[in-house]
Amino acid sequence: MRLARDFRGTLIVAALAVLFTLIAPVTLEFFTIITLTQVIGLAILGLSLALIWGFGGILCFGQTAFFGLGAYAYAIAATNIGGSTGAILIAVLVAAAFAAILGYFVFYGRVSDVYLAVITLTVSLILYSLIRRTSGPEYKIGDALLGGFNGTGAPPLxxxxxxxxxxxxxxxxxxxxxxxxxxxxxxxxxVTTHFGRVCVAIRENETRAELLAYDTRLYKLGIFTLGAAIAGLGGVFFAVGISRVTPDVFGLGQSALTIIWVIVGGRGTLIGPILATFALYYLTAALGTQQLLNTNLILGIILVIFVLAVPRGVIPTLTGWAATRRQRRALRARERRLRLRRPRGGEVAGEAE
Amino acid sequence: MRRGEVVLETRNLSMAFGGVRAVDRVDFTLWDGELRCLIGPNGAGKSTFFKCLTGQLRPTEGDVVIRDVHVAGREPHEIAALGVGIKTQVPNVFDGLSAEENIWIAARRWHGAERARTLTRETIERLQLGEVRTRIVGTLAHGQRQWVELGMVVAADPWLVLLDEPAAGMTHEETGRTAELIREINRSAAMIVVEHDMQFIRMISRTVTLFHEGRILMEDSMDAISADPVAREIYLGHRA
Known part of the structure; x- marks a missing residue:
């Protein structure tokens, strides 16, 4: 079946990623390896949105809320516990629990898609202003100072x-x-399981899924919560990567970037947004070294170009091309075979008459 | 006519939109094994009535009982979970998925992976969708998309099937095949079919319920209804 092939593709990509992991420390500079950790955190965030938007059809504009909660929860838990393993688990659970509660009201309250985007964005902005106001010694959880605008330190793993x-x-x-x-x-x-296929079906047509006796609210809540847990894990590595968590993890800029990664990489693929995260991160870094052009302007232009010229994103467009080419080649091969056979085929037809 | 147990019943069912009563205190009974057509001019309330049965609308008054379960105001998925197959007026299919996958999702709701695959294959054969099996449903012709949707209804093996205008927009030939299919489904399920197309109704129905201004005006065979002067006045008069 096609799904089995899809999953085999996933495994092949994963194998390539393992190869990259082994080669990178040998070939790349030490400093690059250090920054890579935080980019990996961001890539996990991109992956989480690829899952819930690309496959679940849920446009969550505030995926950074869960990302940021994961980052802060990790920093606070690790500081208090004095170890990172339990703190990672706590970070993932905090993000998932928050999403489960938020998602319950949104999905069971039948909030429409547009409002979902608005609500999630608002939630992340509320968290942003809330955490910015926590400067001063009175704002502390256990041993961890929240630090307001300056943020708080994230212990290493x-x-x-x-x-x-x-x-x-x-x-x-x-x-x-x-x-x-x-x-x-x-x-x-x-995404190849029954649960995943139903989520995709709901993305395609929620009414039909309901009429087939699927409780769509439950499925949406499920994939939303899973996505949030993943975003929380991304937050952990981002925090570890820069050894610090600041309110910017909840910021509007980060929310918008996450959407851009998925648009550029392509909805409906998982690897696309991951690669887009890496590519755009390094593009941003490269643009930051020069003063001629404003980085955000360039990012904006890239987004506009993609929305207008490559609306499906890089990976779906590339695989689409490959599929068309394969089809054409198969068609040409069949034509050649037919042409070789035609003389004999014509005689047979003549005899039959 | 065979009269088994009652499978679907509405009592005093009303649906009001503001001041307008689209469905007005309707008492309706469907017996086991029956194939009932609902007809009526535009605005007669048959589609609203249909949506009250499927849970897409919450009736303002009255009750819907499906095999002893009170379902008025329940969610569509709860009603479908009773074993009710539903096809809406606007084709509701999974446009981005293949025909095969559409039907698989319907079958998989009720069966394990292995059985669902077999059922999917059988349903595709039954609906003669073999040629478009792997095609993306969004790219199919209108008639074929309607059949994919019927395939989804059939694949779940329902005992009660509710169809809203299954032959809408189909060619003459396609309509004939759809009628055949509906008769075949009726062998294992009681059915309610909302329809406009008189010829189509003649092909499939035994009893017809005529709606007018939110109420049931007549319940009889198609021949009797088309012979009735009042019904002709209402139905054909409005259509002309």
Whole structure:
């Protein structure tokens, strides 16, 4: 079946990612490896939106709310516990629980798609202003100062069970890549399951799914919560990557960027938004080194170009081209075969008459 | 006529939009194994009545009972979960998925992976959709999309089937095949079919319920209704 082939594709891409993970520390500069961890965090965020928007059809404009909550929850939990393993779990759970509660009211209240986008964006902006106002010694959770505008420190990862055995940046990179690859495989698997196919069906036509006796609210809540958990995990690696969490994780800029990654990479694929995250991050970094052109202007232009010229995104457009070419080649091959056979075929037809 | 148990009943069912009563205190009974057509001029309330049965509208008054379950005001998926197959007036299909996948999603709701695959194959054969099996439904012709939707209804193996204008926009030939299919579905399920096309109704129906101004005006065979002067006045008069 086609789905089995889709999942095999996921595994092939994952294998390539493993290869990249092994090669990168040898070929890339140390500094690049350090920054890569935070980009991997962002890529996991992009992947989470690829799942819920690209497959679930839920345009969540505030995916950063869960991303930021994950980042803050990790920083606070790790500071208090004194170890990173449990803190990662807490971060993922906090993001998922928050999404489950928010999603319950949105989906069971039958809020329409447009309002969902508005509500999620508003939620992330509320979190943004809320956390910015937490400067001062009175705002602390356990040992962790929230730090308002300046944010709070995020402890690095450590070997599970031994809080004093901190990981080196290189090893953190391995862990982050492992997380990205595993979550990618998980998502690739989920979209081929019955649950995943129903989510895609709901994206296509919610009324029909309901008339086929599927409780669409439950499915949407499910994929929304899963996406939020993944975004929370992305937040963890982002925080670890820059050793700090600031309110900007909830900001409007970050929300918009996440949408751009998915548009550029392509809705309906998982790898597209991941690659787009890396590409646009490094483009932004490169643009930041020059003063001639404004970075946001360029990003805006890229978005406009994609929406107008490549509305499906890079990966779906490329696979579309490949499929058309394959089809054409098959057609030509069949024509050639027919042409070779035609003389004999004509005689047979003549005899039959 | 065989009269088994009652499978669907409405009591005093009303649906008001502001001051307009689109459905006005309707008492309706469908017996087991029956194939009932609902007809009436535009605005007679048959589609609103239909939507009250399927849960797409919440009736303002009265009750809908499907095999002893009170369903008025329930969600569509709860009604469908009773084993009711529903096809709406506007084709509702999964446009971005293949015909095969559309039908698989319907079958998979009720059966395990293996059985669902077999059922999907059988349904595709039954509806003669083999040629378009892997085509994306959004690219299919109107008639074929209607059949894919019927395929989804059939694949779930319902015991009660509600169809709103299944032959709308079909060619003459397609209409004939749809009528055949409906008779075949009727062998295992009671049915309500809302329809405009008189010829089509003659092909499939035994009993016809005529709606007028939100109420049931007559319930009889198609021949009797078309012979009735009042019905002709209402129905054909409005159509002309």
């Amino acid at each position: 450590n070997i599970p069970g031994d809080a004093s055995a901190m990981l080196f940046p290189e090893h953190i990179f391995y862990v982050a890549m492992a997380a990205l690859i595993l979550v990618y495989i998980l998502c690739g698997r989920v």
